[in-house]
Amino acid sequence: MAKVVERPQEKTALRVASKPVSRLDGIENVTGATKFGADFSLPGMLWGAILRSPYAHARIRSIDYAKALEAPGVVTVATAADFDDDVVEPTSRPHNVFAGETALYLGEAVAAVAAVTMEDAEAALELIEVDYEPLPHVLDPLRAMEPDSPVIRHGDGGEVDRTEMSFHSSVASSAEDLEESGNVSSQVQFGRGDIEEGFAEADVIREGRFTAAMVHQTYLEPHAALADYSPSGDLKMWVTSQGQFYVRDTVARLLKLPAHKVIVQGTAIGGGFGGKMTLLAPIPAILSKKARKPVKVVWSRSEELVAANPAPASVIDVKIGAKRDGTITALQGRVVMDTGAYPGSPMSTATMLLGSCYVFPNMELEGFEVLTNKVSVGAYRAPGAPNSAHAVENVMNWVAQDIGMDPLDFRLKNAISEGERWPNGQPLPDVGAVEVLEAMKDHPVWGTPLVQGSNGKPRGRGAAIGCWSGGAGGSAATIKLEADGSFSVLVGTINLTGNTTSIAQVAAEELRVPLEYVSVHLGDTNEAPFGPVAGGSQVTYTMSLSAAAAAQDVLRQMKSVAAQRLGADPDDIEFDEGKMWAESDPDRYVTYRRISDEAVGSANGPIIGTGHGKPERGNPGFAGTIADVEVDTETGLVTILNLVGVQDAGFAINPLSVKGQIQGGTIQGVGYALLEEIVYDEDGRVRNPGLLDYRLPTAADVPDVDAVIVEKHNPYGWKGTRIVGEPSIVPPGAAITSAISDALSIPLHNMPLTPERIVMALRDAKANGRSNGRSNGRPS
Amino acid sequence: MDYPLQLTVNGIPVKRIVEPQVRLLDFLREDLGLTGAKEGCGTGDCGACTVLIDGDPHHSCLTLAVEAEGAAVTTVEGLVSDDRLNEVQSAFVSAGATQCGICTPGFVVMATAYLRDNPNPTDDELRMGIAGNLCRCTGYETIVTALHSVIDGKVERIEVAPEPLELVPEPEGE
């Protein structure tokens, strides 16, 4: 059962905001009426298919597609030659639609065919003759850092494109982009105090090297896009993407079209989690421009797993020192992040987040982003943060155990709070780290000692916290008063997480009407005011401000019309439940419907309000997880007995939706902890390119998540709103692996902890004479 | 090779000529425009393409259209009756069991058939029963909660069409 920490005195005045509301698009979703990316088609449409490199690293000497063009049904073929050099940043993955001189990973797009049927397009791929010269490749980031490693090169260098990562985090972290020497594409360092002195002061020091696997966002809807280039030069597109304006800008640049001639309609999106930006859209765009016909391209699941932009694997060293009284004295950390074939990983964020939850008087952090011949990585819900939390939080639990302190008390003693600084020097606003930790302590699961079962399977408990900075982009919204007194809101940000429902709640609250009086519409890039990429948990954070501002603009205009009709001063107009009246004469009123009529016929004209919003600053969101597990030591299978997810939402506009985000993020964390991993063979080929062997948790594999919403007011958000989407995925991996470690009384260092890894770790520990009698991580 | 195909889809007889390699999923989506069934994996591992064939849930991505000759196919579009959602659909809406919505049609079709055949499952049986349908957004909890509300007979079927709005009457004399 979810518990919402209510603040009743502040909420009683609210009618819609803070109330649990089921999604406004619910009926469309359950009837199949919602149109996702692949659901759009046009008459005369062609199908596109993509030819991919069979080598992890190869020079492309030539591409000859003459035979393919003669094949049945084929209309056109596109390659890198169709994009002008001056629009392509060599190190930018979104700009490198097709491999140019060199294919940098197995599965990189080399050419695309548009044909009358999908069968024709796929058959034609085999007729494209590509002359490859295989080059030595490197897959392991640590190996790639060695001086004699094969080196990955991107044309003539150029600016590193970090646009996509910037959507997710509003925090500056000054990674230094290196001239490409070796495979380290960027490097970052953070320091504070004296690290040697810090460890000298410590009574207890624990350290470890932690690995996290490459995982896939695994939105259930594969990438899909439809492009229709008209004779007049308009390019209309229907794209499933987290950011329709970002797609528009990228396509316009690559095709050298004016922005207003590229009209992108974001479709309903079947999950994105950071991974669905602009990867596919340029391909149907160039094919349609060449064919002068509509072209649709839909990725297969194996293309997703081989050639999208998964979350990075990392190797993280963490060392923490503390005094017996629980005061942390020092943190040392080193992040090596495998960025794949292009830079743009969340390496610097991951490095900084090592030192972001606690006060570390002495600190030395460094991070390296390393190129390898694998698909390049992208964002996945709090990019890089689960990797960091996995390392730091496991070590925190070991230190707590060594000094004999409750792991939550140990964290509370050192928790970061307002005015403290993150490793990048940025002072923090009032974050909810302490409140989240207190809610975890208060939770009945934490308050109940873990009882060992009678089946011989050891049980363990783990706790962890984590945070995410989040985005704070600018946005706009318009609201129209309609003829019957209802309102329509027009936005340019796609409905990723149910944010449309939250925006409707904000508008209804401000306009003082029931929710049924408000609808929210996503316009295309020419119709709608700009809305930011739905990433970095920022949509509701910023759009609630612009929707509220638009509502105020509408109300101002309505009051002016009402005042004229009532013969009153606009400043004296009161309003509620669809009517306005003068404060001095509450019995005479004018309905919103009548105001609409009057406005249309008056000099004022129809009422349209515009609002702009941008949170003054980002304000990180904290989350915590408590996990109880039971381990079958013979097989390594783990059963999660309890899973508690606590998150500070600032002010939950829609607690049902916030709960849903906490539950979903926590279960994605279960995937990180136990199941998910993209595995490569030595040739650089993905060995598990399907959902049979890339394992998402099923309903039978996971427990319910007890989602607890904490509300620590955020002065920069609408009514205290804070970012919500991302923080919940940060701590579960750490908490679950820590619980397994607790159950087995051995330190464990890998995510995911597959059954095989657990069995082998136990065997190794036995061989080394460690681990036997179990000791709970918590003092009893 | 073209192949004549006759079947009923959502109660309506359909006669078409298809090529044998066309999957039932493609036939429903591209030939009939019923895009409710989704392709999440194309390999029978996610359940998003689930439809009922003669009442039983099948992967339409693993079924050739020609193999549905003579069958009665029901898609998510065919579950609404008398302008009301069925109980599973209604429960999904009320419990907040849809987030992005891409897995929802497959889940709704699967759960409708499962609960018809197993009206009183335990929580574990229920979870195993729907384990062939993947959801990445919800963590399954709201889906399971929705289905328990159906099992408990607590669901009122939701009407599809919204009512006209009338919040405040016009003042008298207007």
Place this chain on the structure above:
Amino acid sequence: MRRFDYAAPTQVFEACALLADRGDEARVLAGGTDLIVQMRERDRRVPLIVSLRNLAELKGISQNADGSLTIGAMATGNEVHHSALVQNHAFFISEGAELLGSIQIRNRGTLGGNVGNAAPSADAAPPLVAANATACLVGAKGTREVPVGDLMTGPGQLALEPGELIQSFNVPAAPAHTGTRYVRHVPRREMDIAVVGIAAQVTLEDDLATIKDASVVLSAVAPTWPHATTAEQALRGQPVNDTTLANAGEAAAADSRPISDVRASAEYRRMMVDVYTRRALATAIERARAAV
């Protein structure tokens, strides 16, 4: 998917003639849950698909006068799983069928397809081998019976003559005091492929404390579905106790010939053969004791 021709004959002899005529160009379509996936990979060219959906002789489950059970090759996973006849006759055949993917997969996938696909990791085939079932093969020359254990010659390879089809499986009646169990190791509880699978059939002496006969068949740890013969020998005539089971587990691990792949290492697989052999036997023995 590539284009192909399709035939759905209504007579078995027609199907056999088509297969004999087209040889390697033709593939049999039973449920399609493996074949369609394979065909969507672009390198798989199949000029002709011969669908078995209209062949009545391949359907149904029935008990014979001699007590044996006949299961049609086109019986689906769900039919086999839910069949009371199968459950009473050899419970582990029902258990194996239950593990064929999800409910949706089990509505399409067939017992004949699971055997015919000849994957070392098949879940429904090993119980048939352990129960000493035979396959009834039909071809131009008529029908013949082959032990299911002799049918698979390697991954994807069956000992079928050109133009031959699996029509049905015949499962002999087990002696008194027999219990069975199929259990597999997978990281998830559903929707997975066996990392290790163990089919065990145990017959106890009348004292219910001594093992009279035992059959242990392995899945996913060898090129075929072999008997763990050393383990079987280690069980016959032995008292039911932990030592016996431990010896059998170790012997089965030694009998296995696993490979390393994306699902597990050979070393881990061998360890799991030990664990799951013990567990499968323990349940089979429990069921043998409970059996009438």
